[in-house]
Amino acid sequence: MELVHLTQFEKRKKADLLVLPFWKGASRPEEATTYKLQIPLLTAVLKMGDFQGKEGEVLFLYAEGQAESRIALLGLGPKDKMTLESLRKSYGALSKACLAKKFKTLNVAVPLSDRLTDQERMAGVAEGLLLPNYVYDRLKSPNPEDADEAILLQKVTFISDDKNALEHAEEVAAICDGVDYARDLINGNADEVTPQYLAQCAHGLAKEHKQIKTTVFDKKRIEKEEMGLLLAVNRGSALEPAFIIMEYKGNPKSSDHTVIIGKGITYDTGGLNIKPTGGMETMKCDMSGAAACFGTLLAVCNLGLKVNLTAVIPATENSVDANSFKPGDVYRSYLGKTVEMMNSDAEGRLVLADALAYACQKLKPTRIIDLATLTGAIEISLGSEASGIMSTDDGLANALMEAGEQTFERLWRMPLYDEYKERLKSDIADFKSWNGRSASSCVAATFLKFFVEDTIPWAHLDIAGTAYVTEPKKYMPKYASGVGVRLLVEFLKRLPVSKRS
Ligand code: BES
Ligand code: ZN
Ligand code: ZN
DSSP states (O other), X not given: OEEXXXXXXXXXXXXXXXXXXXXXOSSSOEESSSOOOOOHHHHHHHHHXXXXXXTTOEEEXXXXXXXXXXXXXXXXXXXXXXXXXXXXXXXXXXXXXXHHHTOOXXXXXXOOOSSSOHHHHHHHHHHHHHTTOOOOOTTSOOOTXXXXXXXXXXXXXXXXXXXXXXXXXXXXXXXXXXXXXXXXXXXXXXXXXXXXXXXXXXXXXXXXXXXXXXXXXXXXXXXXXXXXXXXXXXXXXXXOOEEEEEEEESOTXXXXXXXXXXXXXXXXXXXXXXXXXXXXXXXXXXXXXXXXXHHHHHHHXXXXXXXXXXXXXXXXXXXXXXXXXOTTOEEEOTTSOXXXXXXXXXXXXXXXXXXXXXXXXHSOOXXXXXXXXXXXXXXXXXXXXXXXXXXXXXXXHHHHHHHHHHHTOOEEEOOOOGGGGGGGOOSSSSEESOOOSTTHHXXXXXXXXXXXXXXXXXXXXXXXXXXXXXXOBTTBOXXXXXXXXXXXXXXXXXXXXXXXX
């Protein structure tokens, strides 16, 4: 996508559409820019009340004598209620309307604001335009007669007095590239996006970006490392597991080091406790945590953030086979603790347990954040409006929640009560993996906590309700959302260490 910046409204070049923003005023819509168009149609429309300037309201007009053959009036809602999120929603509505009409080139007037910083204002406009501008149609045959065939935006010219407008927009575009990378990995067929495919992607990132170093443990190495829980989950799969480590050193002089861990179950059948019809069809999304790590790393690299970041991905399918691990059997983890396997569908916590223990022992992390489509129960609790966060550290949890508010990838904190540990007591092993449906998101997080060193701040993000949604929402396309990427990039940008050089 080509992004351009113009300071002079009169110097607009030809485009499919001019976008003019309006606030909802008391009696009539109020111009949200100083740019004036002298066309009779516009005066009439604004007077007649057909367009009121409500948030996300879009009205197309057709006028001659302009650089563009069409004009969109875009409603932003009341001026005193304009926020970063309301801008995303308004420009998101516009972006979706353009997608439906197959417009490719836009001239976009950026609204004035005395409530938002220049950067926030551009972020709202650009995220609103770019986040819905995505379609996964690789698996569709090309058909020129298909009226539904998606045409994406190709060029956006921002018209604004802000001399840094382009810089802000390009930053958003770099982050959105990470979001789209995550979405592509999630939306791809599970038979294509395998542990080996993820390993190739990791090598690919290292090849393209000098600051990234990739290490992949194959099955032999995973056996040598005695990652017994990852190996147990892998038993039912025809594909070997992969344990992927990607290191980004943006601040070599600093010892500050964030480790992110992504659940990389490339397909979750449930194992011998097989999922029923209706529960399995979306399970290619069970590597969304891993995808968020890939997207974050790409965005961080594109932005050149001065942080040290390592992504760890335990990757395998959870499949059904004569060789599948058996509920009731006991396996030994990387940490050395033994686990009584209760339900083979509780596989995410097993692979994460080995990754968490490995990260603590080998990677010298300042903090660890894991992202996982871990429990169906988190969707029952929070829907797709927020991901769950469980954390041993208030500072880390608060920083993540603040990044969540800013990006609107919101997080809601759930407890890690000591009492939950009782439920994971086993007669024959050190822990049980699962104990029924009660408080299952919190008990799953409590299981993970056993594998994290007490002294290392840790947060677990359960994204099972937010990573993959079957309905389009606001400025989000349906299916893979790419959740986690914008959140983590914002969190990393806010680390004090990211600003030092
Ligand atoms: N991958 C699922 C969780 C999930 C559910 C992700 C819905 C995305 C959407 C996880 O491995 C799982 O199966 N969890 C079970 C746990 C239980 C059966 C032990 C669950 O939450 O139902
Ligand atoms: Zn499962
Ligand atoms: Zn799963």
